[in-house]
Amino acid sequence: MAKISRSPWILHYDGSSCNGCDIETLACLTPVYDAERFGVINTGDPRHADILLITGGINTQNKPIVEQLYSQMPKPKVVVAIGICACNGGVFKDCYNIIGGVDKVLPVDIYVPGCAARPEAIIDGIVKAVALFQEKHDKYEAEKKEGLQ
Amino acid sequence: MENIFAGLVLFPFLIALALVFVKTNTGRRITVYSGCGIIMAAVALFAGNTIFTGTTRTAFPSTHAIDMVMLCAEFAIMILVVVLSTKHKKHYCSLLSIAQTLLIAYIELTKPLHEPVAHVVSDRLSAVMCLIVGIIGCLICIYAVGYMRRYHEHHKEYADRRTFFFPMLFVFIGAMFGLVLSSNLIWIYFFWEITSVSSFLLIGYTKTKEAIKNSFRALWMNLLGGLAFAIGIGICVFKLDVYTLGDLVASTGDMAVLAVCLLGIAGLTKSAQLPFSRWLLGAMVAPTPTSALLHSATMVKAGVYLLIRLSPAMTGNYAGMIVSLIGGITFFVASMLAITHSDGKKILAYSTVSNLGLITACAGVGIEEGAWAGILLMIFHAVSKSMLFQGVGAIENTTGSRDIEDMHGLICKLPKLAVIMMIGIIGMFIAPFGMLVSKWAALKAYIDADNVILVCLLCFGSSTTLFYWAKWLGKVLTHVAGVKPMTDLTTNGQWVSMWIHAALGILLCALFPVISLLAIEPMLHEMFGSVNAHILTVEDMIIMVLMLFIIMVIPFISKILVKRFPYKPSLEYMSGINMGDNRKFDDAMHEDKKVFLAGWYMEDMFGERKLWIPSVAVSTAVIVIILIMAVGGAI
């Protein structure tokens, strides 16, 4: 089975966040942290992406968009919720338009808490996501062999 | 030989006569189909025979009667032109017609031909031309039967003049046979005039204001060419004492160059080169079979045929300069203009003009490689272009539009027609298909003829050519989700014609080395005396044919791939706001907005408004200046 964890490509989606976590997430991808040395690429295209990073909660307007982006990613794929808002709605939880955390609409694999999530936590979350990505891939390959996929 | 000549020329006229009296759809269909069948069979036999046996020259013992009949017919044509021109107040057409007819009459009556010369020469070039005219022309006639029926169902506003239309198509074909088989200049001129006038009548078929305007434009431009032709004959007869095309090509001296220049200009008008391109573009108002016939098999091919015949006489003199320069300029300019149009037939028209420019330039360089490329281009162009016109016509009949923007997703709407269009388009510009092979040879010819200007024009022009074809092909093949196939209104006759074209197009690409070896190289040997062993090396040809096979395998590969990876409808990426049907997205006001994808036309860069006047000015200047130099040289 191929070692695919060396090339996790990321799609970043900003839900209804305050932008704090977005700035932290993008900061992780800047030259200072140089995520590319692990093969991480911040791609803008779900077709190329393996890991979906979502910051901010889900509201009624962005729900279909998040679902659609997820559906456009080829298998195997991992979802990471970054920041407390993405985990369960955070301070916006009781707002009239907020549905809640990302797990209300997508199967979230990794939760990265924090307000805003610290870069170290985000990187830790991505590292965990990458490991899970490899695991899911192996499972996917096995299923493909059995003809389930 | 006399009988074959008479048969080939007169039989289409007989069919034409019959079609005047056939008024029913069935009767017309039977007449056209059987007539076309006979012509195609006869042409195939004749051409096959000629290609294997070689050239035969036939001198008619006495042609006085025939000459007189032709003269009378010429006067009849002149009267027809004068009457129609006067009716529509286009007096300059009458003047041009009267001038040339009187000139020809003067030549014939004062210096009649005494010693027998080869009136009819059937060599491999005329055999190839006969094949193009006979096969492609007849297929277009077959296509026309179904097309015109649908046409008049769609366009109730035009009078149904099919009893006029079909005879004209056959007159055209008959005249073309006469033109390519004759060697006597006056005979060629006679058939030349018939094609001019019958194209004029065909373009004006619908009798709308625009049609009449365009038909008269075609008329005066072609009559101008005819006048140049007549003056050229005058010089030949009075100054050079030459009566046949073959003798003219063989004769030397400044006077001969001037005559070749004039005949070359006649060829340029007929093959719609700049500055005479407008008539062919205007010819688009006519029903599609007319355009297909004018563009692929007959009219414009008459022009380039004459130029290729004259090619050996154009090596490095003023005539060659005019023809090659005009050809090169036309190729480049027309391909740029084609980018800016979205009307399918307009693009085809510009592409015809452009490709003819390439052929013209090939003839103008006056070396055997050029002629080789020119002849191959002529063959491939005839097949592909005729197929494309028929495809566009059939699409227009079904969808009501010939705009390439409306062909977006044609592969879903009308899959079979889309395949026809695809074969036609890739045949026009992509390796390893015919046109590209010929373009490749043309490039080599231009370099070997030391013609840097042509080389550069070809390099730039082939990139612009690529642009409009690739754009169109992309449009046709776009897979648009949720589009239901339309009911195809194309008749069986049309399908037969189009599929034969498609098969011919592919077969020709696979067999072109054989064609080159059997027909074209011996012919060049006769025309130029010597010939390079092979214009393209054998290895290159093998590689091309192999590539063709790889391309032919693609449909099967895709079949397997489709089976192995079945298509599950999935959403296209629209930044997450695809409305679920791949056709609409969610706009800023939270409303559905339809996705509309348009091609690039770059009006501001390549538009007619910007390029037309300068290019006409330059090309006119080239013709006038070099012609003056040629006249000066001759006097």
Next chain:
Amino acid sequence: MITQIICALLYVIIAPFLGGLLAGIDRKITARMQGRIGPSIFQPFYDVAKLLNKQIMKINNMQYPFALCFLIFVVITGALFFGGADILLVFFTLTTAALFFILEAATTNSPFSVMGSEREIIQMLAYEPMMLLVAVGFYMANGTFSVAEIINAEYSSILRMPGLFIGFLYILTIKLRKSPFDLSTSHHAHQEVVKGITTELSGRMFAFVEIAHWYENVFLLGVIGLFIINASWWSIPLALVVIALCYFMEILIDNCSARVKWNLMFRSAWLVTLIFGVANIIILQYVLK
């Protein structure tokens, strides 16, 4: 003939490794230029290995065959070139390959893809004249179109065609999809408009296109080598040095320039073609003959 076939086969086998490595080196150098450590130079292989294993999401049934054909025809192009065939034929085949790439995106009816494919046609419009002129220049300088014979010439072709060399480097930026001419798709800045022509490619299809780009890059650098190589042995290491320099320069340009608009790319490419290409051809024709 046998050596030619062996060369072509060697290209088919080695080029993807070389091309992938080149892409890796490119990414490494780019990272260093930006003050980063950058990925391993084998990163492109990891990426492609992953893509080969991912799910294929087809937008329609034509997409996959076209992507495959793009790869096949790029391989044919390079094999013909390294097999010493006619250089015009090589360039024409490359055009065919590019057309398949365009069609792959055009068939999707997806806005970003189609826009990418149209930009790709514009790019072809911009570089095609120069490419053909380079072939013509090789013929005028050496009297043959055959690559096998050009490399056995007495003098390097570049001596007679410096203008064409400069012009070729100019369009090489377009062909290598480097800034400032990475309009249809880019290897960096993975954003939607920029991923353009590859937007709808997923999994294996995308991997094929990546591999095709590796093949293509090796072929294009081979054309640079053709300018240098002559009958003497030392021309081959010299060619390698020149190739390395050119590639480094392309990376440098890529990193220190911003993407331009299409009309600037198109106009400048044609202008360069006119000034350097056509002028060089004219000099070849009338001065050096």
